Amino acid sequence: MQNWLLRLALTFAVLVPLACGGSQKEKDYYEVLGVAQDASESDIKRAYKKLALKWHPDKNPDQKETAQREFIAVQQAYEVLGDADKRRRYDNQKAFFSEESGEEWEGADRGGFEPPGEPVSSLSRLSEILSMNEPYVIHVYSDQRHYFGQWMNEVAQEVKLAHLNVFTAEEDVLQRLGVRRYPMFVVTSGGGGWQTYFPHGFDFFRLGESVLQVVLDTVQYTDRVTPLHSEAALDDFLRLVAVGSSKPRVVVVVDDVRRRLLQVYTAACRLQTHHFAQVGSWAADRFKVRRLVSWVIVDPATRQGFHPQPQLLSGAASFRQQIMDARFMPELHRRSFEELCHGSWSGSCAWVALFLVTPDMLGKEEKARRALRNFREACRNVKEHASHSLECFWGRHDGSPDSPFRGLDPQLLPSQKAPGKGVSVIAYAGAAKQAILYPKEVLGRELAQRDLTKWLQQIQAISDPSHLGEDGGGSHTVLRGFISALPDPEEERTGPKGFIERAWEVCSEILRRLFEAVAEPRLLLFSLVFGWPLLQQLMGPSQSSNSAGNAPSAARGLADGDPVQVQGLADRTEFNNLRGRIVGRVPGPDGEATKYRVQIQFGGESKVLAVKERNLRKLQS
Numbered sequence: 001m002q003n004w005l006l007r008l009a010l011t012f013a014v015l016v017p018l019a020c021g022g023s024q025k026e027k028d029y030y031e032v033l034g035v036a037q038d039a040s041e042s043d044i045k046r047a048y049k050k051l052a053l054k055w056h057p058d059k060n061p062d063q064k065e066t067a068q069r070e071f072i073a074v075q076q077a078y079e080v081l082g083d084a085d086k087r088r089r090y091d092n093q094k095a096f097f098s099e100e101s102g103e104e105w106e107g108a109d110r111g112g113f114e115p116p117g118e119p120v121s122s123l124s125r126l127s128e129i130l131s132m133n134e135p136y137v138i139h140v141y142s143d144q145r146h147y148f149g150q151w152m153n154e155v156a157q158e159v160k161l162a163h164l165n166v167f168t169a170e171e172d173v174l175q176r177l178g179v180r181r182y183p184m185f186v187v188t189s190g191g192g193g194w195q196t197y198f199p200h201g202f203d204f205f206r207l208g209e210s211v212l213q214v215v216l217d218t219v220q221y222t223d224r225v226t227p228l229h230s231e232a233a234l235d236d237f238l239r240l241v242a243v244g245s246s247k248p249r250v251v252v253v254v255d256d257v258r259r260r261l262l263q264v265y266t267a268a269c270r271l272q273t274h275h276f277a278q279v280g281s282w283a284a285d286r287f288k289v290r291r292l293v294s295w296v297i298v299d300p301a302t303r304q305g306f307h308p309q310p311q312l313l314s315g316a317a318s319f320r321q322q323i324m325d326a327r328f329m330p331e332l333h334r335r336s337f338e339e340l341c342h343g344s345w346s347g348s349c350a351w352v353a354l355f356l357v358t359p360d361m362l363g364k365e366e367k368a369r370r371a372l373r374n375f376r377e378a379c380r381n382v383k384e385h386a387s388h389s390l391e392c393f394w395g396r397h398d399g400s401p402d403s404p405f406r407g408l409d410p411q412l413l414p415s416q417k418a419p420g421k422g423v424s425v426i427a428y429a430g431a432a433k434q435a436i437l438y439p440k441e442v443l444g445r446e447l448a449q450r451d452l453t454k455w456l457q458q459i460q461a462i463s464d465p466s467h468l469g470e471d472g473g474g475s476h477t478v479l480r481g482f483i484s485a486l487p488d489p490e491e492e493r494t495g496p497k498g499f500i501e502r503a504w505e506v507c508s509e510i511l512r513r514l515f516e517a518v519a520e521p522r523l524l525l526f527s528l529v530f531g532w533p534l535l536q537q538l539m540g541p542s543q544s545s546n547s548a549g550n551a552p553s554a555a556r557g558l559a560d561g562d563p564v565q566v567q568g569l570a571d572r573t574e575f576n577n578l579r580g581r582i583v584g585r586v587p588g589p590d591g592e593a594t595k596y597r598v599q600i601q602f603g604g605e606s607k608v609l610a611v612k613e614r615n616l617r618k619l620q621s
Contacts, residue, residue, distance in 0.1 A: 010603070011300050028083070029076075029077035029080055029081050029090060030077075030454065032051075032073050032074060032076075032077040033047040033048060033051060033074065033077050033078065033081065033598070034051070034084065035047050037091070041082075041084075044078070044081050044082060044166065045078075045082065047381050048074060048077075048078040048082065051074045052071065052074055052075070052078075055067050055070040055071040055074060056071060057071060076143050076144075078530050080111045080143075080167055084170070085171075086167045089166065089167060089171075090167065099222075099549055104429040115148055115152045115161075115163065116152055116153060116156035116161055116162075117139070117152065117156060117160070117161030117162050117163055118162050118163070118228050119162070119163050119164075119165070120138060120162045120164045120169065120173070121165070121168055121169040121170060121173065122164065122169075122170055122173070123170055123172045123176060124601060126173050126176060126177075128602070129162060129188060129602070130188055130192060130194065131192060131263075131576075131577040131578055131579075132188070132190060132577075133190050133191075133269050133272070133573065133576060134159070134160065134190045134266060134269035134270060134579065135159050135160075135187065135188050135189060135190045135215050135218065135219050135265075135266070135269070136159065136160050136161070136162055136187075136188040136190075137155060137159055137160070137161050137162070137185055137186075137187055137188075137211055137215065138162045138163070138164050138177075138185065138187075138188070139152075139161065139162065139163045139164065139183070139185060140164045140166060140177070140179055140183060140184050140186060141163065141164070141165060141166070141182055141183045142165060142166050142182060142183070143165070143167070143352075145182060146183050147183050147185075147199070147207065147278075147328060149207065151207045151208035151211075152208075152210075154208035154209075154212075155208050155211050155212060155219045157315055157316055157317060158212055158215075158262045158263065158266060158315075158513060159212070159215055159262070159266060163602065164177075164186075166179060166182050174491045177194070177196075178196075180579055181198070182196065184196055184198050185197040185198075185199075185211060185214070187211075187214050187215050187218045188218070189218050189219050189220060189507050190219055190220075190269055191219075191220060191223070191577075192577060193218075194218070195214075195218050196445070197211070197214045197551070199211075199567075212262055215262060215593055216260045216262055216265070219265060221260050221265055224265055224268035224269055224276060225252070225264055225265060225268050225276045225277065225278050225613070226275075226276065226277040226278070226279050226494075227258070227277070227278050227279075228257070228278065228279045228283075229257060229280070231283075231286075234251070234277075234279060234283060234286075236494070236495035236496060237251070237275070237277050237494050237495060238251075238300060238303065239363050239495070239496070240300040240301055240362045240363045240379040241360075241363050241493055241494075241495065241496055242359035242360040242363060243359065243490055243491060243493060244490055244491065244493035244495070245275065245489065245490055245491065245492050245494060246275050246300060246301055246331040246489070246490065247273055247274050247275050247300075247331075247489075248273075248275070248297050248298065248299055248300070248306075248323075248326070248328055249274070249275050249277065249297070249298045249300055249494070250267075250268075250274050250276045250277070250296075250297050250323060251277050251278075251287070251294075251295065251296050251297075251298065252264050252276065252277070252278045252279070252282070252293065252294075252295045252313065253277060253279055253280075253281070253283055253284055253289045253292060253293065253294050253295065253310065254278060254279070254280065254285060254292060254293050255280070255281050255292050255293075256280060256281075257278055257279060257280040258482050259278075261278075261293065261313065262316065263313060263314075263315065263316040263319045264276060264278065264295075264313070264319075266316050266320075267316065267319055267320045267323060269481040270320060271320060271323055271324065272570070272573055273439055274297075274323060275492075275494050279469075287310050288309060288310065289310045290310075291312060293496070294310035294311060294312055294313065295310065295311055295319075296310050296311070297323060299328040299329075300362075300367050301328070301329070301331070301362050301369070301372055301394060302328075302362075302372050302376065302529065303369055304373065305324035306327075307326070321608075322599055324397065329372075329375075329376045329379070329392055329393065330394075331392060331393065331394055331395060331396070331427060331489075331490075332354060332391055332393035332394065332395040332404075332486065333486055333487050333488060333489045333490075334486045334487065334488055334489070335488075335489055335570060335571060336393065336489075337349075337393075338571075340391050345429070345430020345431050346430075346431060347389075348389035348390070348391055349391050349430070350429060350430075350431065351391075351427055351428070351429055351459055351460060351462070352388055352390075352391050352392070352393060352427070352428045352429075352430065353375075353379055353390060353391070353392040353425070353426075353427050353428075353456055353459070354392075354393055354394070354395055354425065354426050354427070354428055354435075355372055355375045355392075355394040355395070355423070355425055356369075356391070356394070356395050356396075356397045356398060356405065356423065356424045356425070356426065357372070357394065357395075357397070357400055357422060357423050358396070358397065358398050358422040358423075359396040361422045361423065367422060367443050367444050368422070368443065370444075370477060371423055371442040371443050371444075371448060372394060374442065374447075374448045374449040374452060375392070375413060375425060375442065375452055376392070377449050377453075378449050378452035378453040378456055379392035379456065381453050382453060382456040382457055382460055390459075390460050396490075397424075404483055404484045404485065404487055405483055405484075405485055407481040407482040407483060407484050408426075408435055408479045408482070408483070410508045422443075423442055423443055424437065424438070425437075425438035425442055425452065426438065426479065427456070427459040428483060430482075430483065432479065433480075433482040434478055434479065434480055434481070435478070435479040435481070436459060436477065436478055436479070437477040437478075437479055438452070438455055439477060463577075469581075489570055557620060558582050558596055558613065558616065559582065560582050560583060560584065561581055561582060561583075562581065562582045562618055563579065563581055563618070563619040563620075564579070564580060564581070564582060564596075564598060564616045564617060564619060565577065565578070565579050565616070565617040566578050566579075566580070566598060566600065566609070566611055566615060566616065566620055567615060567617055568614070568615045569611075569615055572609075573611060574602075575600065578601075578602060579599045579600070579619065580598045580600035580601070580609075581598070581599055582597070582598060583597045583598070583599045583608060584596070584597040585597065586610045594612075594613065595610040595611060595612050595613075596610070596611055596612075596613065596616060597609070597610055598610075598611050598616070
């Protein structure tokens with residue numbers, strides 16, 4: 001027993017120094033230059049020149065390695081002590097290494113190791129990192145005390161990594177983070193907050209895993225990855241609701257729904273073009289999962305997955321790339337049109353095939369989803385074999401005046417008033433401002449895919465839409481008109497509305513009809529005077545507070561100089577969570593919301609953005 005304990009003690013005596021760098025404590029910079037701590041600038045400069053000349057490698061051909069090591073040490077010492085600001089910080093370093101602080105770690109000699117990540121030295125860059133939607137690991141170090149090592153490659157594969165040198169960074173950076181000791185880690189949550197981490201004990205044997213675990217403990221996991229605990233919740237997540245998001249759904253199947261996976265969280269942060277959810281092993285039979293952890297990606301419009309079977313979860317970079325490679329037919333809106341057509345009705349988008357459906361049919365009726373699948377396969381066949389490209393989209397149209405398709409003949413488009421015929425297929429030529437209507441039904445027809453393929457081939461063969469005659473070329477029904485300004489993507493809803501939301505909509509509709517039915521002007525005036533303040537109070541936003549003490553409120557009644565926070569931008573996500581001030585307004589065209597001019601700091605520069613009111617949160621002064 002005693003021999004076993006002795007061997008264990010010897011093992012720790014050997015391994016612990018190796019884990020902590022294996023190097024003896026380096027000399028103090030004053031000792032390196034051989035000067036006292038109260039030495040003047042001239043004394044330090046004189047000592048540096050003397051030692052630099054003494055240890056220059058060219059002057060010591062017989063001991064080049066020793067001379068080079070001493071020469072570098074002299075250079076590092078003078079770089080700090082020769083600068084008044086760096087010297088002052090160095091003189092205060094004992095506050096960073098107080099006995100009460102805990103672990104002191106010398107770090108390993110970098111030895112030419114090039115660490116992944118970026119340097120952080122300015123307050124503006126730090127503010128950008130803290131405001132990002134994804135977590136960051138900031139390695140706080142000095143030349144003599146650091147955590148540099150190969151484990152950084154492991155961390156950088158999962159999260160973004162940055163390095164902050166306490167002797168070269170702006171002092172405002174250290175004050176912002178409250179740095180009182182180093183080396184250490186600052187782990188951001190991706191929502192403006194952060195926490196510090198000091199490794200100790202066995203952490204050094206698996207430093208990469210320890211840092212990643214701290215990241216998982218810091219982030220708000222369920223804000224990005226929705227936990228689903230039942231079949232009903234899963235169905236709601238996969239369903240396409242009438243006014244909800246059409247982004248693809250990524251479902252991760254794990255053994256325990258409470259489990260946290262960093263690959264999934266970072267993918268959800270970076271790929272804001274998708275919605276992420278996590279289910280327990282109870283969903284394995286539904287998705288035919290044989291091994292955990294697996295994931296599937298589903299198109300909510302067709303309720304079909306991209307891959308024939310679930311995929312095993314891999315590393316963060318590979319996982320994100322697999323998701324991006326899974327492409328579904330998109331809904332037609334401003335972002336998808338810009339991505340596929342570069343914002344122009346020309347080139348590959350001279351003809352655009354559109355599957356138009358009333359908003360609720362894809363979420364409620366399987367026959368509508370089956371028709372969309374037929375349309376998608378027909379488009380795929382034509383694009384694979386045709387000489388000219390053809391882009392295909394699907395769109396929601398309810399016949400209302402707000403629909404972007406209102407400029408086309410409403411008698412030939414789907415409408416909620418005709419639920420049995422709630423789907424139309426058209427081929428639209430934006431340059432010619434006309435569309436050709438598919439003449440047959442697509443719901444419930446066995447030959448729909450074959451007939452759609454033939455029809456799309458005929459359309460694609462018409463190289464110049466302006467050559468169509470007034471009668472539509474004899475065999476086509478032409479819709480004269482245009483598609484108006486494309487809408488923004490629908491709200492981020494991934495499930496049906498709750499009871500309170502539905503009740504509010506019913507009350508609002510009743511009030512609207514009452515106002516429309518009022519024929520007496522005096523009664524209408526009475527209703528406006530007493531009813532409008534009540535509606536404002538009911539619709540007003542609730543006040544909430546955050547951890548920083550600023551209480552965001554809805555961006556109502558904004559005025560010049562008001563502090564605001566930008567949020568919810570779908571196209572320019574790099575500006576989300578940045579704070580600024582209102583400097584003016586940009587009146588929108590008829591039917592569009594007014595935009596506010598917001599001055600922010602981004603990348604060390606002052607920028608002015610035009611942001612809609614719904615994407616602004618007013619902050620307390």
